[in-house]
Amino acid sequence: MSTPKAFIFDLDGTLVDALPDIQANANRALESLGYELRLSLKDTQPHVGGGAHKLASNVLGLPMEHDETMALYHAFADIYEQHPAEFGKPFPGVMHVLDTLKAKGIPISCVTAKPAKARIKVLDQMGLTPYLTLALSPEDGFAKKPAPDMLYECCRAMGVEPSETVMVGDTRFDVEAGFNAGCMAVAFAEHGYQDVPAEYADRVVSLPDFTDLLKLLDD
Numbered sequence: 645m646s647t648p649k650a651f652i653f654d655l656d657g658t659l660v661d662a663l664p665d666i667q668a669n670a671n672r673a674l675e676s677l678g679y680e681l682r683l684s685l686k687d688t689q690p691h692v693g694g695g696a697h698k699l700a701s702n703v704l705g706l707p708m709e710h711d712e713t714m715a716l717y718h719a720f721a722d723i724y725e726q727h728p729a730e731f732g733k734p735f736p737g738v739m740h741v742l743d744t745l746k747a748k749g750i751p752i753s754c755v756t757a758k759p760a761k762a763r764i765k766v767l768d769q770m771g772l773t774p775y776l777t778l779a780l781s782p783e784d785g786f787a788k789k790p791a792p793d794m795l796y797e798c799c800r801a802m803g804v805e806p807s808e809t810v811m812v813g814d815t816r817f818d819v820e821a822g823f824n825a826g827c828m829a830v831a832f833a834e835h836g837y838q839d840v841p842a843e844y845a846d847r848v849v850s851l852p853d854f855t856d857l858l859k860l861l862d863d
């Protein structure tokens with residue numbers, strides 16, 4: 645494999661351990677709407693990666709377009725903006741990887757299902773914004789992962805082709821988005837919230853340690 649010219653990272657479960665913030669904010673949103681239901685970390689984990697609207701639908705067991713789903717989605721997004729990084733932090737190795745890529749002049753972008761305003765605050769508060777050429781959420785006007793649209797836009801902004809770019813994620817949405825975009829490789833962060841989808845196991849670069857990503861670079 646030739647040396648990648650750019651990297652695109654998923655946010656939650658890949659760059660940032662956001663699960664405790666997602667849990668806390670989902671519970672605040674449920675409480676604000678009068679539900680008695682509360683989520684444990686374990687309850688919350690399977691719902692990360694598909695975005696806040698899908699999380700609301702899954703948690704309530706109601707269709708996406710249902711009024712209660714919409715109300716929980718909007719409450720969650722608003723509350724997340726007020727509490728973007730109470731517990732979460734970058735995973736071990738993330739800052740080293742970003743510093744190394746930056747020092748080598750390799751551009752980096754971020755594509756997430758997270759609501760846009762929450763994403764901006766999370767990236768700011770965790771000190772990640774200065775590393776990124778571009779960060780996008782579906783609310784910015786793009787189809788959700790696994791559609792490749794946000795990845796294409798990031799490649800345009802970074803001045804590279806998808807075939808010169810590595811996608812790094814921790815869910816099926818990320819893996820499929822990377823392959824749908826025609827990325828040169830898809831890397832899977834094992835510190836994230838899901839196991840690598842079995843049918844992709846032999847096609848992804850697995851990262852037991854996040855800094856293994858740097859092995860894709862020439863010295």
Ligand SMILES: O=C(O)COP(=O)(O)O
Nearest residue numbers: 655656693694695756757
């Ligand atoms: O489900 C979420 O909000 C997180 O999405 P992400 O894994 O694409 O960052």
